[in-house]
Amino acid sequence: MKDRSETPIKIQLLVGAIILPASMMMSAAGQTFKSTSLDQNIVLLKESGSLAALCAKDPEIKECKFAIGEWKPNELERAKLEVPMCFDKCMLDVFGFYKDPDTSREIPAVRTKDFDGSAPSRGFEAIFYPVALSLFRYEGCAGCALIYQYPTKVVAILNSQSYSLPMLARGGYYIPSSLRRAMINSQNSPLTLQATTSEGDFTVNISAIATGEYTKMLRLLQYDKVP
């Protein structure tokens, strides 16, 4: 009698001992396959060297799964038919795919400038890519070398909301998903960038036209579908 009453408890313990670790393993495995935002993978993005390489490696990242890039060649070729294609550089404040003269890659970008009309040789140039921004200050004069300066910190302000842009490279900054989403939702709002350089702090104004073109790029490449 004693043995009979103890047997079910032993079996329960045995079953529990088998099921609990198995369920923990499944949970851990489940987390591995869970889709994460690119925001949580910035270090991996840098290590991979390109967004296309990262997406090829980890297609479960939300931006890779929902948006269009070189990892979805057919969709990308279709998207290219919607906008101008330019050699080297496209016009200012126009979304287009430009052909890199060195690599022949066709890269979507919006190039814009912020300068004082009375001194056009000094100002900021910003190039928007889907998830990154290139920003530098330029200063030139007739006959002297052009000097670039790269901000050591960039904060974007859109509709009184601040977004810190992590640094990816010299003059290269990551555009977080929250800012991308906010720009998609407020298509024609101008954007302000607070740039800190070794020469001081600067305010860079990005016009509504340029932000509108950037939003157009995000929509065409289906970044608006990224949850």
Place this chain on the structure above:
Amino acid sequence: MKKQFLSAAITLLLSSASSPAFSQTGNLGISSGTTSQNSSQNVFCEKSLKSTVTRVGKAVLPEGYGDLKDIQLNSDFRFPKNDLPYSQALAFNDPVTGQSVGVYDQNFVPGGSKVFSSWQRYGISIGGYWLLTTGGGFSERIATFIPFEADILWISDGDSFLIVKGCNGRFTVTAEVAAALLKYPAGKNGYIRFSTEGTGSAVLSEIGKDTVQAWKKVYANWAPATPPKVESLGF
């Protein structure tokens, strides 16, 4: 006018010392006792009638130089105006030789002799002019500027010193030279000694403490690597 011409000549001398050329290659370590002799390839010093072609990969700066002014060397010899700051580490983007980092230094007697030096990651150049005056008193005072280019450079390196041979004012920076310059104590002026083409005497010249400080960035220990491009990270 003569001084302007000399200044332009010095600018040309200093302008292209940023080549990654032949750096840190071809070291033949031969040591005996307390002296050692290393030779490194420096095509500027090759003197023969043989035609040669040397291919050199363009240098790319690694991460860590984002705070420096990035000078785009896009004005050629027609515009000798060179108002780049002295004693400050600068990044350079040369359309021919690629990216580099360096610092310019000058040492002079106001209205008199001047020593210009350019301390780049991959090459050093030293030149300038001596001012010699004759006459004065009852006769007319005549000032003569004599341009020079250094060909031997002495660098202090702890308990020893390096004798670096170059030509036409140019010296190759080997790993040993970079390490020695990196070791100069920060916050203090440094000294170099150099001799010029055609003379045996060696001149002592002071290097400002800001330039010595800039050497910490210029000759920082890093291996060449290509950082990812922003456009690749962004698309």
